[in-house]
Each structure stands twice: as structure tokens, then as C-alpha cells.
Amino acid sequence: MSGSATGDGHGVTGEAAPTTGDLSRMTRVTDDVASGFRVGGGDGTRAVRAGLPEPAKHEPTLPGPVFAAHYHLPGDPTGPYTYGRDENPTWTLLERAVGELEAPGQDAVETLVFASGMAAISAVLFSQLRTGDMCVLPDDGYQALPLVRAQLEAYGVEVRTAPTGGDAQLGVLDGAKLLWIETPSNPGLDVCDIRRLAEAAHARGALVAVDNTLATPLGQRPLELGADFTVASGTKQLTGHGDVLLGYVVGRDAEAMAAVRRWRKIVGAIPGPMEAWLAHRSLATLQMRVDRQCATALMVAEALRERPEVTGLRYPGLPGDPSHRIASQQMRRFGCVVSFTLPTRARADRFLDALRLVDDATSFGGVRSTAERRGRWGGDAVPEGFIRLSVGAEDPEDLVADVLRALDASAA
Ligand SMILES: Cc1ncc(COP(=O)(O)O)c(C=O)c1O
Missing domain, CATH: 3.90.1150.10 (Aspartate Aminotransferase, domain 1)
Known part of the structure; x- marks a missing residue:
């Protein structure tokens, strides 16, 4: 998705962030990605290098948090960095990192970070569903989902629920616009077959989102199993130290992700730069x-x-x-x-x-x-x-x- 001053935001996924105002580094990394540069290897290698900019003399390995409500912006207000609610270089690096872990080698995915897991969950559900739509939720998922359900229903969205175990959500899929999966479920630890459910949902024209919080991207990669969105609370094992609230959405459909990005801009459920940086630092381990x-x-x-x-x-x-x-x-x-x-x-x-x-x-x-x-x-x-x-x-x-x-x- 390309940035524009009037569009859904100003960040350009796949671009590395400038660090301390050095925009030339962004171009360099983008060129490297375009020329096929990739961090290869296994999960540990990918985790320690995920999202890092190309080494540059006298620059830190992981640039520090960029605290900015606004950016110097003479002339036409074009991106990538215009206003702090829309984009931040520290998010950009973290979003690249999470994207590399959730969907290694897939250039087309877009990642957006949020203030919390609930902010990410709400961004997907409320940006994709309209009055009259039907959505399927697990009835044994994270305990804030019933609150989300009540809010969706207040907006005229029909919600059906079924348990996670035994792929029971299959039975209520007809007519759905979106299927929400949480596997393993919290706290019951039931598991459903993501590929099977995604195929059934797609055959009915429904989008599929998977809450990947419990598994982490090292435990499970829902996009590879057919999901359209992988969504998670980074508050849990992703950051792993019990000191940060964070959420993310990774998706492959540019139009759907544009709506998620617009939702983040409207609601403003953005992570602080310090939280984003702490999260990125934690990914190394x-x-x-x-x-x-x-x-x-x-x-x-x-x-x-x-x-x-x-x-x-x-x-x-x-x-x-x-x-x-x-x-x-x-x-x-x-x-x-x-x-x-x-x-x-x-x-x-x-x-x-x-x-x-x-x-x-x-x-x-x-x-x-x-x-x-x-x-x-x-x-x-x-x-x-x-x-x-x-x-x-x-x-x-x-x-x-x-x-x-x-x-x-x-x-x-
Ligand atoms: C599976 C699952 N999804 C989402 C959330 C919400 O995350 P957060 O607390 O970061 O908003 C939680 C929180 O416990 C969770 O367990």
C-alpha cells in the first residue's frame, strides 16, 4: 500500500524506517529488499534480526525509540512520516519484524501495530463488519470477546458463536462475512483446524482472522494455513516480560488492511514509541x-x-x-x-x-x-x-x- 496525505495513512509497508531522521537509510533497505536481500535461516536467526535496518556505520543495531508527535513537513504533506498518530519510525521497524516472523518471505503482507491486543482485535472486527453482516466468534475465546459481541450487535451485526474444539464453528458459517478463530483457545486450550475452517469460510466468501496470541508466530503461522488476518496480543509471550501492552494485525489483503489502518487512525489506539521499541528489543530472545x-x-x-x-x-x-x-x-x-x-x-x-x-x-x-x-x-x-x-x-x-x-x- 502506498502512502498518501489524503488516504488511510502515510506509512509504506516494506520500507525500513529512517532512524534519527536519516531518510536515505530507508531507501537503501528498500533497495536491498527489492534486490532480493533476505534474512534467512531458522527461527532464532530470524528472531534476532527481524526488522533491523541494514548496518550503517555509527548507527545502533536497533535504533532507539523515536518520540515524535509531528515531523518536519514543509510543502505537500506526503509520507512516510507526517503525524505521530499515523506513523512512527519505531513502529515501522517493529511492523517489519512482526511481518517477517508471521509471514517469512511473503512480501505482500502488511503489518500494523496497536496499543493492545484488544485494540488490534477491535480494529479488524469493526473495520470489516457493517450493519446486516454476520460474524462467527468462538464461544470459548478470550473473555473480552463477549463485550465485543455486545458492541457488534449494538451496531446491527449478527453474531453467532460455537466452541473451538471439533471445528464446531463450521456448523454456523453459512452467511458469514467474517470467521474469528482463537486457537489454542484461552483458557480452555482447545484447538481447531485452521486450514479446514479457512477453506470452508472462503468457499462461503467469508474472511478469516486468527488470534495467534497463545501460539506466537514461532508456534503457528495462520497466514500460511489460509487465514486472511493474523491478530495477536503482543502483551503476552511475544514481548514476554510482563511490562508492555501491545497488539498487531498482519494481513495479506491490501483493501482490508487499508480499512484496518484507517480504523487505527480514527480510534487512535496506537502504541507508544517506548512500548514499540521494548517489544522489538524483546523479539531477539x-x-x-x-x-x-x-x-x-x-x-x-x-x-x-x-x-x-x-x-x-x-x-x-x-x-x-x-x-x-x-x-x-x-x-x-x-x-x-x-x-x-x-x-x-x-x-x-x-x-x-x-x-x-x-x-x-x-x-x-x-x-x-x-x-x-x-x-x-x-x-x-x-x-x-x-x-x-x-x-x-x-x-x-x-x-x-x-x-x-x-x-x-x-x-x-
Ligand atoms: C487470546 C487473547 N487475545 C487477546 C487478548 C487481549 O490482549 P491485550 O490484553 O493486549 O489487549 C488476550 C489477553 O489476555 C488474550 O489472551
């Missing part, structure tokens, strides 16, 4: 964090499987889990969240209280393990003793020991 956290999550799930007081244990990476077969087909890593149920609310509370290495906190994906009794929010259809445990980067043996000790301590 994404593969190490994800690999470590996924491996430990599997160990924790295996340990929990042996405990008689634990029921409803879910981890898509655990052989025998109801999600495992499809997860193995479409995921490359299975995430850092394990969920399970303890017999009573009181037992769950005592368990959380007894944990020493796991903070009682919401959210997930951070390097420090967190857990919570999900029923305390009232939004999820889960038993009172349901625990969502987010596995961090602690030593696996320490974490497993802490979880088992807390289970023992909470038995009384």
Missing part, C-alpha cells in the same frame, strides 16, 4: 524464551498428569490431549500455558497461595511464571477450581518441584 517455556510447560503437564487431585488437565503438546493431533499438524511449538482443575475453589486458592516461584497474577507468556484461578473473573465457563498456569523461564526442575510442593501443601 523470542525463540529462546518460547523453546524454554514450551519444554518446561510439557514437563509441568507431565508432572500434573500423575496427580490424582488434578482433573481436566490440558496442554496441546501432551500426547493424549484432545488437542494434540490437530495441534501437531499446524503448530510448531505448543505454547507455555497449561490448564487444569483442582477439586474446589478453596483448594485452588490454597495451591496458588503455596506457590513460591509462580506469581498469582493474570495474563500469560512472561518469563516469570504466573497462575490464577480463572473463575475469579466470572467471564469464562470454567469450574471454580480451574487454574491457568503460565510457565516461565525458571529452571524446569525448580518449577516442577514448586508446583508439586504447592499441591501437597494445599491438600490439608
